[in-house]
Amino acid sequence: GQNIDQPTEMTATEGAIVQINCTYQTSGFNGLFWYQQHAGEAPTFLSYNVLDGLEEKGRFSSFLSRSKGYSYLLLKELQMKDSASYLCAALTDSWGKFQFGAGTQVVVTP
């Protein structure tokens, strides 16, 4: 079957680092994407990995291991505005079909 698993919720303190893990098992794979979604809003693109390794974009970094079916999103120097749901999504074909995980709710506390 096809599965994308990520933790339901994580809590961290302002200024800290949080790592959100994602494991995937899909019939096709063309890359792993991370989206941020604030309550009541649409998802916004954060980063993606096609090849193994680490991609860094400011305070956000994402890692992919295709052989392990594993990715993580690293959020550094957490700010209150980072409180949101973070969605892991696998691109499963060349046309643009994504399979999403259920999302990880990150709560940033003062």
Add this chain to the structure above:
Amino acid sequence: DAGVTQSPTHLIKTRGQHVTLRCSPISGHKSVSWYQQVLGQGPQFIFQYYEKEERGRGNFPDRFSARQFPNYSSELNVNALLLGDSALYLCASRGTSGTYEQYFGPGTRLTVT
């Protein structure tokens, strides 16, 4: 440049009715995808269209249908609405320059009573 636009923003329907949701992609984008997001879950893929052809279909009943117009805008139709169809319906568009990055519209919040 305008982003992906969707209409209406909110909609309330009763069971058994029909609904049409509309989406305009980012200018120059030829690919449009539709997703259903139930509260507390990630988006679920419904359809993907490219150059007016259906390129992918998710695990949704035949009550769901869609089409893409020559100007690349798209409609999602849902017939015989059920309570379980209540969700946020998201449209996403993607360019064709080699990137797989897709951009979501604000969504249409459908409530079925």
